[in-house]
Amino acid sequence: MPGAKQIDRKTRILDAAERAFAEYGFAGASLRHIVLEAQVNLATVYYYFESKEGLMAAVFERRFGPLRQEHLDLLARRKREAKGGVLSVEQIVETMLVPPLRLAGAASTKSHANMRLIGRMVTDPNPQTQELLRRQHERVRAAFLEELHRSLPDLPWPDLQWRFEFFWGAVAFILCNPGKIEKSTRGVCNPADPRLVLAQMKACFAAGFRAPAAAVNEVSFLLSANETVAV
Amino acid sequence: MPGAKQIDRKTRILDAAERAFAEYGFAGASLRHIVLEAQVNLATVYYYFESKEGLMAAVFERRFGPLRQEHLDLLARRKREAKGGVLSVEQIVETMLVPPLRLAGAASTKSHANMRLIGRMVTDPNPQTQELLRRQHERVRAAFLEELHRSLPDLPWPDLQWRFEFFWGAVAFILCNPGKIEKSTRGVCNPADPRLVLAQMKACFAAGFRAPAAAVNEVSFLLSANETVAV
DNA sequence: CAATCTATCAAACGTTCGTTTAGTTTTAAC
DNA sequence: GTTAAAACTAAACGAACGTTTGATAGATTG
Numbered sequence: 001m002p003g004a005k006q007i008d009r010k011t012r013i014l015d016a017a018e019r020a021f022a023e024y025g026f027a028g029a030s031l032r033h034i035v036l037e038a039q040v041n042l043a044t045v046y047y048y049f050e051s052k053e054g055l056m057a058a059v060f061e062r063r064f065g066p067l068r069q070e071h072l073d074l075l076a077r078r079k080r081e082a083k084g085g086v087l088s089v090e091q092i093v094e095t096m097l098v099p100p101l102r103l104a105g106a107a108s109t110k111s112h113a114n115m116r117l118i119g120r121m122v123t124d125p126n127p128q129t130q131e132l133l134r135r136q137h138e139r140v141r142a143a144f145l146e147e148l149h150r151s152l153p154d155l156p157w158p159d160l161q162w163r164f165e166f167f168w169g170a171v172a173f174i175l176c177n178p179g180k181i182e183k184s185t186r187g188v189c190n191p192a193d194p195r196l197v198l199a200q201m202k203a204c205f206a207a208g209f210r211a212p213a214a215a216v217n218e219v220s221f222l223l224s225a226n227e228t229v230a231v
Numbered sequence: 232m233p234g235a236k237q238i239d240r241k242t243r244i245l246d247a248a249e250r251a252f253a254e255y256g257f258a259g260a261s262l263r264h265i266v267l268e269a270q271v272n273l274a275t276v277y278y279y280f281e282s283k284e285g286l287m288a289a290v291f292e293r294r295f296g297p298l299r300q301e302h303l304d305l306l307a308r309r310k311r312e313a314k315g316g317v318l319s320v321e322q323i324v325e326t327m328l329v330p331p332l333r334l335a336g337a338a339s340t341k342s343h344a345n346m347r348l349i350g351r352m353v354t355d356p357n358p359q360t361q362e363l364l365r366r367q368h369e370r371v372r373a374a375f376l377e378e379l380h381r382s383l384p385d386l387p388w389p390d391l392q393w394r395f396e397f398f399w400g401a402v403a404f405i406l407c408n409p410g411k412i413e414k415s416t417r418g419v420c421n422p423a424d425p426r427l428v429l430a431q432m433k434a435c436f437a438a439g440f441r442a443p444a445a446a447v448n449e450v451s452f453l454l455s456a457n458e459t460v461a462v
Numbered sequence: 463c464a465a466t467c468t469a470t471c472a473a474a475c476g477t478t479c480g481t482t483t484a485g486t487t488t489t490a491a492c
Numbered sequence: 493g494t495t496a497a498a499a500c501t502a503a504a505c506g507a508a509c510g511t512t513t514g515a516t517a518g519a520t521t522g
C-alpha cells in the first residue's frame with residue numbers, strides 16, 4: 001500500500017503550520033500555503049482544528065506543553081540535587097535555557113522551525129497569541145523567579161524582575177531569527193549552535209543578575225528633551 | 232475655513248500607519264484600517280507612497296532616520312568629551328539607550344506608538360522589513376561595537392558580539408509590548424518610564440558586558456538528548 | 463448486507479486584501 | 493480667465509483570505 005509509512009495528516013499539518021507561523025507570523029502565514037506544504041486538502045485543517053486559531057493553539061500545545069513540563073521537571077531535579085541549598089545563578093540560567101535549546105536541537109531536520117517559533121510567538125502582535133503564551137508560561141515564570149530570588153536575596157524585587165525580562169527578551173531575540181544574527185555578525189555568532197548560545201548567555205546574564213541594584217536617580221538629566229535635536 | 236489647522240494628509244497617514252504597524256505588524260495592519268483612522272481616501276496612500284511597502288519605508292525613514300542620526304551624534308559628542316580617552320561601558324550603554332527612549336517619550340501623546348514600532352519592526356517576520364531595518368542600523372551598530380571593543384579590549388570579539396545581540400534583544404523586547412510586561416510583572420516593572428528602563432538596563436548590562444569571556448566547553452553534556460523526556 | 467461513522471475531497475461562499483483607473487476638484491502660473 | 497499641474501476621490505479590479513458545504517469513499521458496527 002503506498003503511503004503506508006507516511007506521517008498522518010494531522011501531524012503533517014502541525015509540522016507545516018509550525019514552520020509557517022515561525023517564518024511569517026500568525027497573520028502572515030496562510031492556510032493555503034500550509035496545506036500545500038502538508039499535501040492535504042484545505043478543509044482537512046477545519047476537520048481537525050476547527051479554525052486557524054485552533055490550529056495555532058494546537059501548534060502551541062504540542063511544543064510548549066512539553067517545554068513547560070521539562071522546565072518544571074529540570075528545575076525540580078536541580079533543587080533535589082541541591083538538597084535544600086540554593087542554586088547558583090549559573091545553574092538557574094542554565095536550567096532556563098536548556099529546555100528551549102534542546103527543543104531547538106531536536107528538530108534539526110526541519111530548519112529549526114520550532115526554535116524560530118518560540119521567538120516569533122513571544123513577539124507576535126496577535127492578542128490571542130499573547131494570551132495563549134502568557135498562560136503557558138505563567139507557572140514556569142513564577143518558579144524561576146522564586147528560585148532566582150532565593151539565590152539573590154539582596155537584589156530588590158523590581159530589579160530582579162527587570163533582569164528576568166531582559167533575559168527572556170534576549171532569548172526570544174536570539175531564537176527569533178538565527179539567520180539574521182549570523183548575517184549581521186558576519187558569521188561570528190551562530191545561534192544554531194546550542195552550546196555556544198548557552199555558554200554566552202550564561203556568562204553575560206550570570207554577571208547581569210549578580211550586578212548591584214540599579215540607581216535610578218543618577219541618570220534622568222539626559223532624557224529631558226532640551227538637549228540635541230528633538231525628533 | 233474649516234480644517235485649516237488640521238495636519239496635512241501625508242502626515243496623518245504616516246501617524247496612523249505607524250500606530251497600525253506598531254500594533255499589528257506589517258502583515259496584520261491593513262491599509263483600509265489606516266486610511267479610516269487617518270480620515271483620507273484609500274487611494275491617497277498610493278498617491279503619496281506608491282504601495283504599502285513604500286508606506287512602511289516612509290514610516291521607517293521618518294522615525295529611524297533621526298534616531299540613527301541622534302545615535303551617531305550623541306556617541307560623537309561623548310567621544311569628544313572624553314578627549315581621546317575610552318568611554319566606560321556605562322556611558323556606552325547609556326548612549327545606546329537614550330535616543331530610543333527619548334524618541335519614545337517624545338510621542339507620549341499617542342500611546343507610545345513609535346516605542347512599540349521600534350520593538351515590533353525589529354522582530355517583524357517580513358523580509359523587506361528586516362532588510363530595511365538592517366541597512367538603517369548597520370553604521371550605528373558598527374560604531375557602538377567599535378567603542379565597546381575599545382572599552383573592553385580583553386573581551387574576545389565573538390563574546391562582545393553575542394552580548395551586543397543580547398542587549399538589543401532585551402531592548403526590543405521591552406519596547407515591543409510595554410503593556411504585556413507591566414501586566415506579567417503585576418505593575419512592578421513599568422517600561423513606559425524611560426528613567427527606570429535606563430537605570431535598570433545600565434545596571435544589568437554594564438555588568439554583563441564586563442563579565443569574563445564565556446567558557447564554551449563546560450556545558451555541553453546537558454544538551455545531549457539522552458536525558459529526561461524527548462520532545 | 464445495511465447502517466453508521468470517520469476521513470477526505472472539490473468547489474464554492476462571502477469578505478477583505480493591495481492596487482488601479484478614470485475622473486473631479488483644488489491650486490498655482492501666466 | 494485660461495491653462496496646466498497637483499491633490500484628491502468614488503468605484504472597481506483581481507487575487508487571496510478564512511471558512512463552509514455537500515458529496516464521496518473507506519472502515520466499523522449491528
